Amino acid sequence: MASKYSMNDRPSWPRRAIVTAGEPYGNKGLHFGHVGGVFVPADFFARFLRDRLGRENVIFTSGTDCYGSPIMESYRKLKENEGYDKSIGEYVESNHSRQAATLNNYNISCDIYGGSGLEPAAQIHNEVTAEIIERLHEQGTISKRSTLQFHDAKAGTFLNGRQVIGRCPIQGCKSEKAYADECDLGHQFEPEELIAPKSQLTGEVPELRPVDNLYFDLPAYLDFMKTYTAKLAQNPQVRSVVSKTMEEWLLPAQLYIQNKFREAFDAVEDQLPEHTVLEPEGNKSSFTVTFPSWKERDDAHAVLANGGVRFRSGKALVPFRITGNIDWGVPVPEVDGVTDVTCWCWPESLWAPISYTRTVLARDAKAAGVTEGVAAQDAALMGEPAADSTQVPAPTYQHSSLDWRDWWCSDDAQIYQFIGQDNIYFYCIAQTAMWEALGWDLTQSTVSACYHLLYMGKKASSSSQTPPPPADDLLNHYTCEQMRAHWLSLGLSEKPVSFSPKAYDTRVTGKDKNGNEVRACDDKRVIDPALKESALLTGVFNRLARSCFYGVAVKEGDESPYRNGCIPAGTASATVVEAAQQAVLAFEQAMYKFETHRALAVCDDYLRAANKRWSDASKAANKLEGEPANAAMTQALVDAFTELRVATVLMHGIVPAGCELICEYFDFDPVAFFSWDNIFASTDEFVESLGEKPGEHRVKPLPPRFDFFSKHESQY
Template sequence: MNDQKGKSTNSIDEFDITNSRPKFPKRAIVTAGMPYGNKELHLGHIGGVFIHADTYARFLKDRIGKENVIFVSGTDCYGSPILEYYRKLVDGGSFDGTIDEFVTYNHKKQREVLDSYQIDISIFAASALGRAAEIHQKVSSDFINKLYSNGHLKKITTSQFYDTELDVFLNGRQVVGQCPIAGCSSERGYADECSLGHQYMPIDLINPKSTLSGKKPEMRDVTNWYFELDEFHDFLTQWVSQLEMDKSSRKFVIKSIGEFLEPPAIYVKRDQMEVVESIKDKLPEYDLSDEKNKSSVLLVFKNLSQREAACLILAENGIRFRTGKTLVPFRLTGNVSWGVPSPVLEDMKDLTIWVWPESLWAPISFTMTYLEQQKADSNAWKDWWCSKEAQVYQFIGEDNIYFYGPVEMAMFMGCQGKEVSADPPEGELQLPKLICNNHVLFLNKKASSSSEVKPPKADELLNHYTFEQLRAHFLSLGLGIKSVGFQPKPFNPNANEKDSDPVLKEGNLLANVFNRAVRSCFYTAQKYYDGKVPVAEVSSEILEESKKTIIEFERLMYKTDFHLVMSLMDSYIRNINKYWSKYIKQSEQDNDDALRTKVLVDSLHMVRTATVLMHPIAPKGTEMIREYLNLGEEFWNWERIFDTIYDFMEDPENHKLKFLEPRVDFFEKHPSQLQEKS
């Protein structure tokens, strides 16, 4: 308890179970991958990114102070995928508004779903709408100009797909074919990237077809600005080395990034190697990598230009091949009309910025927009993005590792000037921390709107589950380790009527186990202590268990091991009920008021601990517990995480709890679940 008001003898600074407790930044930005503006939020957006990002942002608000955390995201409005989707809807007669109205409609629907899941986002902006769009255009222009003035851009003339029947250039999703990257499992390759994010030159796309006319397009030369990503190989290698030393880095992310740092290579089928040998003198110098158990042989080149020259020679000789992952110049501009205008550099006019690069710095634009709304100084954003005391946490899906990994980090480094460091100095853009999740599968298959069994939309799930049940379940899946199947019984045509619903396991921890523990404490206080908490010392073993749980929870949250967080809390919350059941019956049988008091005080301390720790995961129910405890917002403050419940009471002897009516639930079940039970 307090030895003076407002200062606990168990403060977080004074208590030190271990010397290896994680250190958190003074300020934090949390971002969630931006959904495209052509549709509502789907399963992967909510279950794979937003719930995880929101949980971490809420934890940081408790841990370092809510004034020190900004959570930003928004609708990714521009680009050919949205333009093409919009065109099809208009041609089909299902939408008759402008593209701005189309994006605005979807942006509002996305925001409504986020609100339904209580995603406590500081700003959910849109790159093409309102004040955020104005700021984003300026930030985009400044970004391109800085990379240009620092010498990291170059003009490259490439062949672009052209539909001769309609007399138009084709962009992005207006061309479909087969990805040329070796080993790619994507079902669709587009103009210069596939559905899994692999980059390649348009000319390498296999069997291209125009989505506008259905005809095979021809290639015509266009010139664009490219970021010289391949020149940042050594700096990105240093950055990856830093990731490898960070125990919180996810191994599959490091592996995936490392694949793009491999030297330029070409995969040739083994049965083609005789032809390759016959033209060997015409090819640039290469090393041969031949693993006998593989169906292809690898030709490894010293640089990208040599590989490109080899590709042309192989193609001329009718040799089938695929290129390997490596760093290639990253296109910044294009000729898509629906895009952020590119600044005019040299003689390059009438270009727009490709959607992928501008979406990478959009969170900076949104941060500026939010801070402007808060009446902050125009340079206040630098305290969040350019300070060693701050950290940016970016929550993304595995498909986007290439863009948020090598590309974003290199571009941020490129803003430093001609002298580049993988450890940016104070005042320069710092490198964000990537928190990447694997896919949320639907019924053990990758969720796709083209599947025979359609995955439910994010809002449809709320017709069968509460948002807290879903938050707890998605966090438990362990997406930081592997792709995991989401198998909601109401949407599973193969589910047995007698089987339990896998989605409800974590929800039942809240609605059954935790509910029971909290209600037991309140009803006992009302029955025996006039609705007050009897003042007594919390047992030393209960204090110790709580402290160890808090320290472990903090460590797991730092590593973003959300599934282990849920496992830890499952054990701790169940232990509350085990403790209660073990002793409360004995106190009732013996009419032992001292034992009853001990059980209530100890159990309430465990409830206090569990409530604070579950606050980022189940915000509605835990806020209700705090309300019924009749305590203020300081209850969540991690500077006082080891305090007992009495430390938050003005007058512990006379502090009264809010009266809990019979059958009131802190964590509700969905009405459909109650109907099923009845």
């Protein structure tokens, strides 16, 4: 908190907010990257906004992505290799239930953790999908295209997505895997561009056959996207990685050809559509061919292939596929004569948060007995989740509007989406253009794109030699609060960071007295990086809270006036008031920029300074006698309670369980206690606002040796 913050420089916030966390596929549980890299930051932000804007003005959505080839392929392998005998719907439901249980274990407070193919959201999502596709067709922005799709002749079936594996054709891509029309870094390409394709079903090289699908005319929005991206680059809330990644996709349609194919290229160049050639500079091993649009570039593919010229494509906007020919997907209405198709999982996952929002509001409408409007109509569509399915608990209160457009199409609302940076293309390019094309005045999202949360210094991958631990396994060694604080401290907004919990570190770090190898996980000399923030919770924060509550506790034989079980009345010292204000303003600025690590650092500095002030003031008071001692200790407690209240509000989104426990012992209404409407009020003013007299609010007696934040049992 080196900078001096002013009340005049506070950021502006919307009246209402949607917060979303990227949807995990429904073919597995959640590993730590899902939870620590996306869900915990999103939950921190959602909890902050509930305190800042009012809980009724925030909807936090996410859910299981139920469809797509990764799920179908995992299900196929499970059936063939392990004799799984349940339906694909039951398979997804079971994984959704596991995911929801994990989120509950980490105190992730979604208003809904739904499923695109699961009740209560499934039928509403089907309705939203139909509405959006029909609207895009009305707007003239989706149409039928005949393209090539991989077909496995040996298996006698078309192949989708993950059923084909090869190498990415996009120039400079470092992806380890590429599939039918995208790689695992999100690059999009035509199936015929995939390098060295192989069927995952039979291992054969598949052939390409024509199919009809619906495509969104993404290239038509190139100029809009350029203007929008330039504006985004000036937005202090949006990290530069977002606009820079978007800019890469807004380049001209280009092909890169190695110099060794120059002679073959020259032989067929006159057969190519309109183009220009950029000669290689210096020692570059390839030259560049630029086309007016993706159409000319695609037409050039066959000419070059027939001429024996190998090439790689540059990033550029191409038509965005909306449908596919797989059975397991969201049904799609007939458009342009295209029938018997389902929605591709990526586009429908982009509007799934709208479906989830409408499900939340339908739930509200049903509870309130509302019978008219879209929310009531959606309530009639809403089904019940499976009886044995684990759910993230629904909120017990009503939201401020039942009209989904007040959340998604209003000038005083904002959409905050937490994603991994690999998905910037989908959320920031494809979604942005589609929202514009719909003509519904949909609010464009403010995206927080995190870098990779690495594992032991490497990208976390379930298929690697050292797969990341499931998120639930971590709770065998660490508490939920320890993990939340650690992940939020890592600064994923700025760079990839390694998560290296000592409990899983198998490096050999020495030998014992018998000459046996000792691994890091068992080596007492090795400090656990994952516990770096734990001391703030179990030491500093605990100590300040205990000092306050024990300090006013009635104590037999001690007639001190402040030992009456009540928060003492009085004005906090100027130093304490200034420190609290600066902490609040610095924290708010950090949250505005999604800098969760800086927000936590503000809390760390503030709590440590508050503890120091309490320690110094209480020691000084104990050196006095009589009335001066009582007055000094009363002032020390007034200051300490002021700082504890502010710190607890700021830390609420980071470690909610412990902070809500502190609130319980304050014995205040939690909605009022955590509301930022009261954060600059003095304790006396806050008590008066609740209809009580300062100095007479009684706190809940704290048991001896009580901890608001505990270590994991394995750490003792």
